[in-house]
Amino acid sequence: MAFFSSRSLKSLVIAAAVALVPAGSAFAAGDSKPPRMQDWSFAGVFGTYDRAQLQRGYQVFAENCSACHALSRIAFRNLMEPGGPEFSEAEVRAIAANYFVMDGPDSFGDMFEREARLSDRFPPPFPNQEAAVAAMGAYPPDFSLLAKARAPTRGFPGFVIDIFTQYQENGPDYIYSLLTGYDEEHVNPEGELGHYNPYFMAGEYIAMAPPLFDGMHVYQDGSPETIDQYARDVSAFMMWAAEPHLEQRKEMGFRVMAFLLIFGGLVYMTKRRVWSAVDH
Amino acid sequence: MAGPSTYVPKSGFERWLDARLPVVRMMHGQFIEFPIPRNLNYMYTFGGILMIMLVSQIITGIVLVMHYTPHADMAFSSVEHIMRDVNYGWLLRYMHAVGASMFFIAVYLHIFRGLYYGSYKEPREVLWILGVVIFLLMMATAFMGYVLVWGQMSFWGATVITNFFSVFPIVGDTLVQWLWGGFAVDNPTLNRFFSLHYLLPFMIFGVVILHVWALHVTGQTNPTGVEVKQKSDTVPFTPYATVKDLFAMVLFLLLFSYFLFFLPNYLGHADNYIEADPLVTPTHIVPEWYFLPFYAILRAVPSALGGVLLMFGSIAVLFFLPWLDTSKVRSGAFRSIWFKAAFWLFAINAVWLGWLGSKPAEGWYVPAMQIGTIYYFAYFLIILPVLGLFETPKPLPNSITESVLKKNGGQIASGAGQPAGATSAPETKG
Ligand code: HEM
Numbered sequence: 001m002a003f004f005s006s007r008s009l010k011s012l013v014i015a016a017a018v019a020l021v022p023a024g025s026a027f028a029a030g031d032s033k034p035p036r037m038q039d040w041s042f043a044g045v046f047g048t049y050d051r052a053q054l055q056r057g058y059q060v061f062a063e064n065c066s067a068c069h070a071l072s073r074i075a076f077r078n079l080m081e082p083g084g085p086e087f088s089e090a091e092v093r094a095i096a097a098n099y100f101v102m103d104g105p106d107s108f109g110d111m112f113e114r115e116a117r118l119s120d121r122f123p124p125p126f127p128n129q130e131a132a133v134a135a136m137g138a139y140p141p142d143f144s145l146l147a148k149a150r151a152p153t154r155g156f157p158g159f160v161i162d163i164f165t166q167y168q169e170n171g172p173d174y175i176y177s178l179l180t181g182y183d184e185e186h187v188n189p190e191g192e193l194g195h196y197n198p199y200f201m202a203g204e205y206i207a208m209a210p211p212l213f214d215g216m217h218v219y220q221d222g223s224p225e226t227i228d229q230y231a232r233d234v235s236a237f238m239m240w241a242a243e244p245h246l247e248q249r250k251e252m253g254f255r256v257m258a259f260l261l262i263f264g265g266l267v268y269m270t271k272r273r274v275w276s277a278v279d280h
Numbered sequence: 281m282a283g284p285s286t287y288v289p290k291s292g293f294e295r296w297l298d299a300r301l302p303v304v305r306m307m308h309g310q311f312i313e314f315p316i317p318r319n320l321n322y323m324y325t326f327g328g329i330l331m332i333m334l335v336s337q338i339i340t341g342i343v344l345v346m347h348y349t350p351h352a353d354m355a356f357s358s359v360e361h362i363m364r365d366v367n368y369g370w371l372l373r374y375m376h377a378v379g380a381s382m383f384f385i386a387v388y389l390h391i392f393r394g395l396y397y398g399s400y401k402e403p404r405e406v407l408w409i410l411g412v413v414i415f416l417l418m419m420a421t422a423f424m425g426y427v428l429v430w431g432q433m434s435f436w437g438a439t440v441i442t443n444f445f446s447v448f449p450i451v452g453d454t455l456v457q458w459l460w461g462g463f464a465v466d467n468p469t470l471n472r473f474f475s476l477h478y479l480l481p482f483m484i485f486g487v488v489i490l491h492v493w494a495l496h497v498t499g500q501t502n503p504t505g506v507e508v509k510q511k512s513d514t515v516p517f518t519p520y521a522t523v524k525d526l527f528a529m530v531l532f533l534l535l536f537s538y539f540l541f542f543l544p545n546y547l548g549h550a551d552n553y554i555e556a557d558p559l560v561t562p563t564h565i566v567p568e569w570y571f572l573p574f575y576a577i578l579r580a581v582p583s584a585l586g587g588v589l590l591m592f593g594s595i596a597v598l599f600f601l602p603w604l605d606t607s608k609v610r611s612g613a614f615r616s617i618w619f620k621a622a623f624w625l626f627a628i629n630a631v632w633l634g635w636l637g638s639k640p641a642e643g644w645y646v647p648a649m650q651i652g653t654i655y656y657f658a659y660f661l662i663i664l665p666v667l668g669l670f671e672t673p674k675p676l677p678n679s680i681t682e683s684v685l686k687k688n689g690g691q692i693a694s695g696a697g698q699p700a701g702a703t704s705a706p707e708t709k710g
Contacts (some may be wrong), residue, residue, distance in 0.1 A: 151550035253541020
C-alpha cells in the first residue's frame with residue numbers, strides 16, 4: 001500500500017465518487033455488446049447441471065485453459081461430489097495423478113513435491129499473479145468464481161423482468177459470448193496488440209488470443225467438436241465451479257416454497273376464521 | 281394502554297415466580313392481552329416481520345462467525361470456504377446476505393406506512409425517533425457487514441464511504457485515519473468493522489425493546505388516525521394480531537425464499553466475487569441497493585462537503601418530522617388530494633433516486649439527481665409544514681368502531697360488542 005499516499009488515494013476516490021465529468025476513457029464498461037443468451041440446463045426452478053456437459057467442460061479446461069488460468073478454490077475431490085461433473089473416484093485419482101503439489105517441510109526441514117491427492121486443490125499454472133502478467137501482458141483470472149464475477153448490467157426494464165424470469169445466467173452467457181465473439185477480420189489500429197472482442201467488458205481488446213478452434217478437443221461422447229460446443233461446455237463447467245451447490249439450493253428452494261404455500265394457506269384460513277366474528 | 285392484568289398463573293411454579301419476578305405476567309400483558317385497533321391493515325404487519333428478520337440475521341451471523349476469518353488475507357477465502365465446504369454454508373451465507381436486503385425492504389415499507397398514516401405525530405414522537413435510530417444502526421451494520429466479505433466492492437465501497445469523513449474541515453483527515461486504523465482501508469479497518477458488525481445488531485435489539493415499549497405505552501395508530509376511545513375499538517393481540525402477523529410473515533418468507541433459493545446474487549454486485557485488490561479500482565463503485573437513494577443525494581452537488589452534509593441531512597430530517605408536519609389530522613387517508621399526491625410523488629421519487637444512485641454522476645443524471653434531492657427535502661421542509669396550514673381534511677369518524685361499521689354497510693353483526701369467543705358470524709370478510 002505504499003504505492004499511494006493517503007492523500008492521493010483520497011482525492012482519487014473522492015473524484016470517482018463525486019466526479020461530474022466522465023472519466024477520460026471514451027470506452028466505459030457497459031458499452032460492450034450484450035452477451036447472447038443461451039439455453040442452460042441449470043436455468044430455472046428445476047435447473048440441474050448436465051453431467052456429461054460438465055465432464056466435457058472439464059476436459060476443455062484441463063487440455064486448454066488450465067495452461068493459463070487457475071482453478072484454485074476447487075479440490076480434486078469436488079469433481080466426484082454429487083451435483084457436479086460426478087466423475088468416478090478412479091477417474092479423479094487419475095486426474096490428480098497428473099498434478100504435482102508442493103508439500104512439507106519433511107522431517108529434515110525440506111520442502112518436497114509430491115503427486116496431488118483428492119483433497120488437494122488444483123495447483124495454479126503460474127506461481128503468482130506477477131509471473132502470469134509478465135508472461136502474457138495481462139492476468140488470466142482464476143476460474144473458481146469467474147462465472148459469478150462477470151455480470152454485464154441489464155439496464156431497464158431488463159433488470160425488473162429478470163426477477164420474474166429468474167435470469168441468473170449472465171456469467172455463463174458472457175463467457176460463452178466472449179469465447180465465440182472474436183472478430184478475426186478486424187484490423188487493429190497501430191500499436192494495439194490485443195485481440196478485438198466486442199463482448200469483452202473491460203475494453204475492446206483482450207489480451208487473450210482466441211483459445212478455441214474447431215476440432216481441437218476430441219470428445220468421447222460424440223458431441224460436436226466445434227468452437228461453439230467447446231465454449232458452451234466450458235462455460236457450464238465454470239458455472240459449476242462458481243456455484244457448486246446450485247442443484248441442492250434449487251431443490252431445497254422448491255420444497256421450502258411448497259411448504260410455505262401450504263402452511264400459508266392454512267394460516268390464512270385460520271385467520272379468516274378468527275376474524276370472521278369481528279368487523280374490521 | 282392495558283387495563284389491569286388478566287393473567288392467572290396456572291401452576292405452582294408460575295405462582296411462585298409471579299410473586300418474585302412477574303415476567304410471564306408482563307409478556308402476557310404485551311403479547312396476549314395487549315389491545316390493538318381492530319381496523320389495522322397489512323401495512324401494520326411489518327413490525328413483526330422486522331423482528332423475525334433481526335433474529336434471523338443474528339442467528340445466521342453467529343453461525344457464520346464460527347467459520348469466518350476476519351483478516352485481510354483470509355476473509356474472502358473464508359467466505360468461499362463457507363460457500364463450498366461448510367455443510368449448508370451456502371444456505372447460511374445466502375440467508376444472511378439476502379436477509380439483509382429483505383430486512384431493508386421491510387424497514388422501508390414500515391417507514392412509508394408511518395409516513396402515510398402519520399404515525400410520527402404526537403404522542404408517538406419518541407417511538408418514531410427510536411425507529412429512526414434503529415434505521416441508522418441498521419445502515420451502519422449492513423455497511424460494515426458488506427465490508428467483511430472483502431471483495432472488490434467491499435473494499436472500494438468502504439474506501440469511498442469512509443473518505444466522506446475526510447471532507448470535514450480540520451478534523452477530517454484525523455477522523456478518517458482513526459476510522460481506518462491506518463492510512464488506507466486495510467486489515468485494521470476490517471478488524472474493527474468485524475467487531476462493530478457483531479456488536480451493533482445487539483444494540484439494535486436493545487433499541488427495538490425501547491421502541492416496542494414506547495409502542496405499548498401509546499398504542500398503535502390505525503388507518504383512520506383516530507385514537508382508541510373505547511373497548512370495542514380494539515381486539516386483543518392474541519389471537520387477532522398473532523394470526524394476521526403470522527400470515528403476513530409467511531407471505532414475506534415466500535418472497536425471501538424466492539430470492540434466497542432462486543436469485544441469491546440478484547441483489548448483490550458481481551464485483552464482490554473478486555477478491556479485494558487495492559491496486560485495481562472497479563470502473564464503477566456502487567453501494568448495496570438499499571443505500572442508492574442516499575448515494576444519489578450525495579453526488580447531486582459538485583461539492584464533496586455539500587454532498588456529505590446533504591446525505592446526512594436526508595436522514596437527520598427524519599428526526600424532526602414530528603414537528604415539521606402541521607396537519608390537524610393524523611392519517612393521510614383523511615387528508616386532501618394534495619397530500620396524497622405529494623406523498624406518492626415522494627415514494628416514486630425515492631425509487632427514482634435509487635435508480636439514479638446506480639448511475640455515474642455524469643450527463644443528465646446529475647440534474648435529475650438534483651431535482652430528486654430537492655423534492656426529497658422539499659417534502660419534509662416545505663410541503664408538510666405548509667400543507668397542513670391550508671388543507672381541509674375530510675371529516676373524521678367519531679371512533680374506530682363507527683368507521684368499521686360504516687365500511688361494512690352499517691351491519692351491526694357481532695362486531696359492535698366484544699368479539700372474543702365468537703366462532704361463527706355472517707360477516708366472513710378476510
Ligand atoms: C442487523 C443485523 C445484521 C445485518 C443487517 C447484517 C448485514 C450483513 C451484510 C449485508 C453482510 C454482507 C453479506 C454478503 O454480501 O455476503 C454481512 C456479512 C456478515 N455478517 Fe452480518 N448482519 C447482521 C447481523 C450479524 C450478526 C449479529 C453477526 C454475528 C454475530 C453477523 C456476522 C456476519 C459475518 C461473519 C459476515 C461475513 C460473511 C458473509 O459475507 O456472509 N452479522 N452482514
